[in-house]
Amino acid sequence: MxxxxxxxxxxxxxxxxxxxxxxxxxxxxxxxxxxxxxxxxxxxxxxxxxxxxxxxxxxxxxLEVAFAVQEAVEEHFLRSLRSRPPEEAPFEALRNSTLAAWDTMEEVIAEMVPVELHMRTYLVIESTPALLAAHIRRSLATEETISRIVAEREGLDADADPRPRLAVAAMSGALRVAARLWSEGSDHSVRAIRELAAYYLDHLTPALIGPWRD
CATH class of the missing domain: 1.10.10.60 (Homeodomain-like)
Known part of the structure; x- marks a missing residue:
């Protein structure tokens, strides 16, 4: 042929x-x-x-190769967010796209690396100052991209309306708490970090607006 x-x-x-x-x-x-x-x-x-x-x-x-797979995962999340139904409220779309991205991550990176190896890399990033600093810089840039996607979904100007950036910052904070606890635990599976992410995202709104004392 x-x-x-x-x-x-x-x-x-x-x-x-x-x-x-x-x-x-x-x-x-x-x-x-x-x-x-x-x-x-x-x-x-x-x-x-x-x-x-x-x-x-x-x-x-x-440094660049250390984040090659993470970059693919981030792009997968952004696609997930852009595809959420327009009737979903902003934070609902953020939560659902985050969990959907975790659920389908293996399909995205399977040809690059095993998911288990990708998850172990998170632990290396957390324990390596140069990688952690780069990860924080990358996260800030990604948060800005997410904020602008949310603003576009809602027909807002991200530079004039603070809500998109505040919502994304709150979500990112909850996910950082989940990731830290996951890294300190003994179960480093995708299931474990997804469950922690869902738990802290679901408690974010009550923590911000509800009373803390019974």
Whole structure:
């Protein structure tokens, strides 16, 4: 069978994606077994059976490859939020898209890395200052994107109306509490973090507006 120009192009792109995924998987395996700071680019390239030069064709640094899978997860959440029914209230849409993204995350990253490896990477991020600082910066940028999606859903100007940013900040705070408790616990499964996320998101509104004393 002869492969035409379009088919050849598609084959090249699939090969590139496989190499990119192999590098991400090799990097996360090394980060979670021997540490981020202790891992070199040469070790990642060797584990993926490519050259250092090839590594830098796909990723600018160890820091970038450390968040490659997380970036895919974040994009998945943003798609989930954009697809929520317009009749859902803002916080309801945020909650439902968060849980829906957890429920379908494996489908998104399965070809890149096992979900279990992705979850172990969270623990490395929490315990590595350079990764934690980068994670906080990335989270702030993602929160701004989410705020603008919420504002657009509601027909608001995100720069004039404080509600989208406040709602997203409140949600992010609840999720950070859930993630911290998850990382400190013994069950590091997707199910465990999803349950904690749902629990704290469901308690957020009562905590903000309801009385705390019986």
């Amino acid at each position: 002869t492969v035409g120009p379009a088919g050849a192009g598609g084959l090249r792109e699939r090969k590139k994606q496989r190499t990119r995924d192999a590098l991400a998987r090799a990097a996360l395996e090394l980060f979670t077994t021997q540490g981020f700071e202790e891992t070199t680019v040469d070790e990642i390239a060797e584990a993926a059976d490519v050259s250092q030069r090839t590594f830098f064709r796909y990723y600018a640094s160890k």
